[in-house]
Amino acid sequence: MRGVIMHAPGDVRVEEREDPTIEQPTDAIIRVEAACICGSDLWPYRGIEPVNGPTPMGHEYVGIVEQVGDEVTTVKVGDFVVGSFFASDNTCEICRAGYQSRCVHAVGMGSLGTQAELLRVPLADGTLVATPSAPTPEQIPGLLAASDVLGTGWFAAVAAEAGPGKTVAVVGDGAVGLLGILAAKQLGAERIIAMSRHADRQALARTFGATDVVEERGDAGVAKIKELTGGLGAHSVIEAVGTQESMMQAIRSTRPGGHVGYVGVSHDVELPGLELFFSGVHLHGGPAPVRRFLPELIGLIMHGAIDPGAVFDLTLPLEDADEGYRAMDERRAIKVLLTV
């Protein structure tokens, strides 16, 4: 089969890979219908994370079940399925508490490389959720978004306790931040402040439900959020970047007793204890337990209540994955969908 391999920073190729096979009776093999390129794929692409030899890429996916192991009971051949970027058994104590991304048997899908024609999904019963019927072509991008960026933005909004009567600020205007806005809107937030200085992203933010846009960053951005919230700060802040500046911007934009939901993978971040203490905020985040939200998100997408697929502004065939990486690296694209 064909699949994306990263050989070194900036060097992404589509090559022949061995077809995956059922290794455990709990595995399924799916024929990938669409995959995508994640902001986190740019860390190794930019050399910020090491590339240790040729590495299969991708952790987001939707597809059709082609084969199942003997113990798989909840999905069957022919089902259209969505999974998260962590395979999880969905039965352990951590999964049952809603933290499937930290399942005691979790397998990172990134290690399997979903930017490919075929994919082995471990713990298929716990990991995959079948759509109630075959999706239309228009629904596929939304379902693919549910696999990570939507699920992650949704988790951030839930972690930030976005809801009725709340003012929500969103730090980061990438796909996750934008879908955090969509999530906050769905969860009933009263006011949603997008922090963005790019016209195209501001427009999408407003489409997804942003009521205000703040272009300032850092201390100036914090001051602006305070100004918009009677000097108190937002009730809920979504952090979707993962840098020292963005984390501090998020914490400082939150009122005492408010909630920060952070999903940007923290790189070189050190949180100062005394400032955090006196901020009085709630801090929750980490790798999003997307599986918790998949049934609800699939329902919303299939019923047309939300259109998270709008976040994909460039669609390319799998064979052109290298151009997709370049477009995201150069910020010419917010999020790239790869058709398989």
Place this chain on the structure above:
Amino acid sequence: MRGVIMHAPGDVRVEEREDPTIEQPTDAIIRVEAACICGSDLWPYRGIEPVNGPTPMGHEYVGIVEQVGDEVTTVKVGDFVVGSFFASDNTCEICRAGYQSRCVHAVGMGSLGTQAELLRVPLADGTLVATPSAPTPEQIPGLLAASDVLGTGWFAAVAAEAGPGKTVAVVGDGAVGLLGILAAKQLGAERIIAMSRHADRQALARTFGATDVVEERGDAGVAKIKELTGGLGAHSVIEAVGTQESMMQAIRSTRPGGHVGYVGVSHDVELPGLELFFSGVHLHGGPAPVRRFLPELIGLIMHGAIDPGAVFDLTLPLEDADEGYRAMDERRAIKVLLTV
């Protein structure tokens, strides 16, 4: 009047201070019945925080209202009252959300010095809670504890979401940690693990509701908590120390999706972002909004449901405050009550 003044690290004296007077129509003057020495008073005593000239000391207090300003309506002369270490209006948006320690008009009582015969309490209506009847002498230590250490331990347990079915670990065996155990027990926790290596504190921990004691610290302490919780970590962890080691011990002892309630004032603490991200815990803490809990705590104490006063293991007259500071500094006493 007589009052405690710190002149320099290790130099605490009881001296004549000017009697406080009503300065604002929202003030009350109370005759202090009992005050106490806080673990945080030891930071300047030990020279870890600077002492900028002679400083009135103390922020915990119970007493009888002696005089009220023209606008005070909820307490009257003769009432026995308890207040928290922050004066708060209890009407602003932050107070109404339950974060009175971060009231937009908050006044730190430490700046007024409660280790004294008389005390001016700003924002008396918002700050003071009168007991339903005059307390017995046996109830006074408990009510005094409610002013800070009990209220702080209670907040930590609430922030850690201690409750039915939960395993709660407590890092720190000072007065706050011990009363965090009492709070977790009252909140219905199933299992409470005290982390302590002092026999007297272990005994008090068990009296307050600890079901297990772990003597190990740091990585060994974390390993022990994991061992006691099926490898997962505790659901809820109370942090009541405020050092880098204790914060990391608390975070690492918590299962993914679990809750850390931290109330130790963080000194020289830097939380590593990537580890915090992958821990998947909820982190909440800061200066405890004790006022939120006072009505409930006073009720429990007056009805004899809890006896937090047991945390005071040394009682001295105000005039002997210097000996009280020494006893706490040398860890000969857990918590010192000063009778006035």
